[in-house]
Amino acid sequence: MNCLQFRRNQLAAPRQMPSDARAHALECPHCAEFARSMNAFEGKLESAVRIPVDPTLAERIVLNQKLKGGRRNRVMAIAASFLLIASLVGGIAYRHFAPDLRLLNASVDHVMGEPGALTALQVVSKKELVLALANSGGSLKQDFANAVVYLHDCPVPGGVGKHMVWVTPRGKVTLITMPNQRVLWRVDGEYKGLITALMPAGRGSYAIVADNEAALKTAEAMVGQHIAWRT
Amino acid sequence: MFFQNNRGSFESMVHAHSGDLFRFAYWLCRDRSTAEDLVQETFARAWANWKNVRDEKSAKGWLLTILHHEYARMFEKKRVEITDEELDDLMVASSTNLLGELEMRDALWKLPENFREPLLLQVLGGFSCAEIAQMVNLSEANVMQRLTRARQALRKMLEPESQPRANKL
Numbered sequence: 001m002n003c004l005q006f007r008r009n010q011l012a013a014p015r016q017m018p019s020d021a022r023a024h025a026l027e028c029p030h031c032a033e034f035a036r037s038m039n040a041f042e043g044k045l046e047s048a049v050r051i052p053v054d055p056t057l058a059e060r061i062v063l064n065q066k067l068k069g070g071r072r073n074r075v076m077a078i079a080a081s082f083l084l085i086a087s088l089v090g091g092i093a094y095r096h097f098a099p100d101l102r103l104l105n106a107s108v109d110h111v112m113g114e115p116g117a118l119t120a121l122q123v124v125s126k127k128e129l130v131l132a133l134a135n136s137g138g139s140l141k142q143d144f145a146n147a148v149v150y151l152h153d154c155p156v157p158g159g160v161g162k163h164m165v166w167v168t169p170r171g172k173v174t175l176i177t178m179p180n181q182r183v184l185w186r187v188d189g190e191y192k193g194l195i196t197a198l199m200p201a202g203r204g205s206y207a208i209v210a211d212n213e214a215a216l217k218t219a220e221a222m223v224g225q226h227i228a229w230r231t
Numbered sequence: 232m233f234f235q236n237n238r239g240s241f242e243s244m245v246h247a248h249s250g251d252l253f254r255f256a257y258w259l260c261r262d263r264s265t266a267e268d269l270v271q272e273t274f275a276r277a278w279a280n281w282k283n284v285r286d287e288k289s290a291k292g293w294l295l296t297i298l299h300h301e302y303a304r305m306f307e308k309k310r311v312e313i314t315d316e317e318l319d320d321l322m323v324a325s326s327t328n329l330l331g332e333l334e335m336r337d338a339l340w341k342l343p344e345n346f347r348e349p350l351l352l353q354v355l356g357g358f359s360c361a362e363i364a365q366m367v368n369l370s371e372a373n374v375m376q377r378l379t380r381a382r383q384a385l386r387k388m389l390e391p392e393s394q395p396r397a398n399k400l
Contacts, residue, residue: 008375008379011378011379011382011383012360012375012376012378012379012382013353013359013360013375013378014382016359038382041382041385041386042354044331044332044335045335045339045350045354045382045385046354047332047335048331048332048335048336048339049254049258049339049351049354049355050254050355051254051257051336053249053250053253053254054253054267057249057250057253057267057270058245058246058249058250061245061249061270061271061274062242062245062246064271064274064275065241065245065274065275065278068275
């Protein structure tokens with residue numbers, strides 16, 4: 001190793017003195033002096049670089065990481081709680097209040113099981129109609145008994161309901177009240193070629209069954225025009 | 232993995248290296264608050280990738296590399312506002328050579344950043360030129376050259392009369 005290489009090494013890494021550098025320093029007093037001055041300089045540099053550090057820094061970093069972890073866990077826990085609550089509420093609502101397609105299908109089955117109802121020409125009085133509607137929390141706003149050609153008590157899901165057949169300008173429709181089957185909103189369906197709609201009534205619900213969309217809509221309009229539902 | 236993904240080993244690393252990480256960050260940005268932010272962010276990233284740490288020796292280099300990248304990222308976003316902290320605040324009260332340290336710190340700060348950073352990694356981290364080269368993505372020869380120039384520049388600033396030969400290197 002020559003003097004130039006020695007000094008380059010010293011300037012690049014003064015704390016490292018390979019064996020050939022040590023051998024050169026023993027032979028060259030100028031380079032040995034340079035190494036001593038570099039050693040002193042390096043001591044000053046190390047001392048200057050090592051600025052004091054807040055002794056609580058490490059603890060604060062650890063605490064910060066714990067808090068961040070805790071925050072992340074808390075957020076996850078809150079999200080999970082919301083999800084759980086939503087699931088429970090949804091499940092309960094579905095179990096107790098959600099409209100059930102089975103009611104619609106049961107109504108269609110009921111209609112198909114009583115084909116004679118659609119051909120009946122029963123005379124229904126206003127009083128009979130009022131009583132029938134009261135069974136589900138309905139009251140008559142306007143008499144339409146002359147449009148009712150069939151009215152009968154029938155077994156329905158959850159108890160006894162009223163089975164009615166109405167004559168509309170669009171054809172005959174069936175309306176079945178189910179006093180103990182509460183629904184929160186309207187549900188439409190189609191089953192065995194018939195169109196159905198299940199709607200909330202004053203107490204429980206009612207299903208309209210028709211063989212065409214227009215008749216169903218007309219029946220809906222008749223309900224709105226003639227019946228008031230009370231809970 | 233030498234270190235399992237556990238908090239105990241992480242906390243040991245924090246206690247062992249946060250001081251030097253802070254010093255490294257400080258000498259990059261010369262602002263204690265920014266330096267602490269850098270160190271906090273470095274450890275946050277380190278914790279997220281703690282499974283990659285294999286041993287204590289590599290941990291320090293890894294942490295300094297993260298800090299180097301964090302600083303570069305911060306520097307890209309906005310130039311760090313230098314508050315020019317009072318150097319006296321950084322001094323150890325009992326130091327017997329306050330003036331010398333003050334001059335050295337001032338000279339260190341005057342170094343170009345590309346000289347200062349490898350020098351700090353060597354002095355604070357104790358890394359070899361090869362290790363520094365890997366950390367800052369430079370060749371080993373380039374790192375050696377920067378370290379040489381950094382020390383030459385410091386010596387020239389602090390001891391202008393005593394450097395006629397060294398400056399020629």
